[in-house]
Amino acid sequence: MAAIRQDKPTRSARISTTFTYNRVKEIASLNLPALHRTHSAGDASVASTTPSCTTSEKEERLHISADEPCFITRKPGYALQKAHWINAVRKNPPEKVAVERFLNGLSVVRREFSLNSASNLTPLDPTLHYTMDKLGFFAVTCSKVTLKAMIEVVDAENKIFDEDPMGYTRYFKIEKEPFSNAEYEMVVLHPDHFLPIGSTLAMHTQDPNNPARLVGKLYMASADGALRETSNDHSPRFPAFRPTCRLEQKHCLNPFLVVLNAAMAFRRYMKTTFQRPAPLCTDYRDLVDLTLALADKIYHKPVIQVALQASSDARQLAIMKMPAEEAAGNNEEMVMGNVDRFGSMTRNGEDKTLAPKGRGRGGQDVAMRSSRFGAEVEEPLPDASREDIVDYCHYLISGRDEPLSRKDEAILASIGLYPVGRDNDNDDELSDSEDDEEEEWMGEECVDAAPDTTVTVAEKVLQWQSAADKA
Known part of the structure; x- marks a missing residue:
């Protein structure tokens, strides 16, 4: 100061x-x-990575070159954040292991995959990261061509699995097409909030007259809600984009992880209880439908039952390997009561739990506020419906323990996007520490980010767009 x-x-x-x-x-x-x-x-x-990263995390991030540009806008820079597409409960090793084992059980990642693998990370502009991950203003999925090709591959593997469920494991050659040449698109869910009052987003491409330079083209929210070159519904949309090629194929972005992330965002959007904006344009609706269709095939019921069991076993094994005191706490969370609004188990359905370490109040009982992604989903019973099973799968990989900070709640309330299940208690405004507030803005623990010096999302977005307009 x-x-x-x-x-x-x-x-x-x-x-x-x-x-x-x-x-x-x-x-x-x-x-x-x-x-x-x-x-x-x-x-x-x-x-480089921050000192709080583990050795393995630092090694993985070395596979992402410092000159790799923003995944979406293709603009390079020092302030880009390395964003996770799939995440787990923060600072909870058993949950991290459980999510990794679950993805392995679905056969959509390599055996050596971890959530900090380069294939689960892409550089993103900090404001794009924030508005996608924390506010849900848009999602990223694969292009129509890529989605249709992936659906064919997954469908074929499912048919083989059904013929020999006990002796066959789905196998996807991620280093081959259509995965290795996957294209991606933005689906803007709340265009007026994402780009308010006519502000723009710049896509950067190579200057045809000087390959060493970039040229930016501006896109804005059109009348039909799509991101286009002009406000006219018939002008070209924000183009599909590809991630930067990395030295080794195994470190390249895994399109399955992007699709699963998008499926979560679309399902939340469709289940929202607040007043919805105008219907999505035809192109966006097609992308949503294809994404959910692909996710449905990835979550093939015979496969998912085995994957969930393997995930549960991996979690318990990780707990057994923990120090006795920590393991006891994790086991208590796993076996008693219902899920509270932090995504933790509670005794007898009580709506209280211990304040997580580092979130203020020294661990005394406090009423929990809304979890980051709204209502919690309990582990499905053997006779659960497919909808309940898929909901739990999305919940498992959502990084669900992060509660909405006071700042997040204020931002969402100010623009009418009230979180699902949000209570209206008047707890002490300082229940979340200053350090926690900063962590919430910066995203993942080991992500390099510029400091948060703004107060509201409107200022963040407008300030960012102003810079883009000048570029």
């Missing part, structure tokens, strides 16, 4: 700060030299 400092012996006052700049590394492919400042923060670098 800036402070008035008096220098001796002249006693002249000047404003100074205790904060230091991060060291800026060279990115040779972008012709960006390193910046060496007197007040740099030593080895801390905005082009």
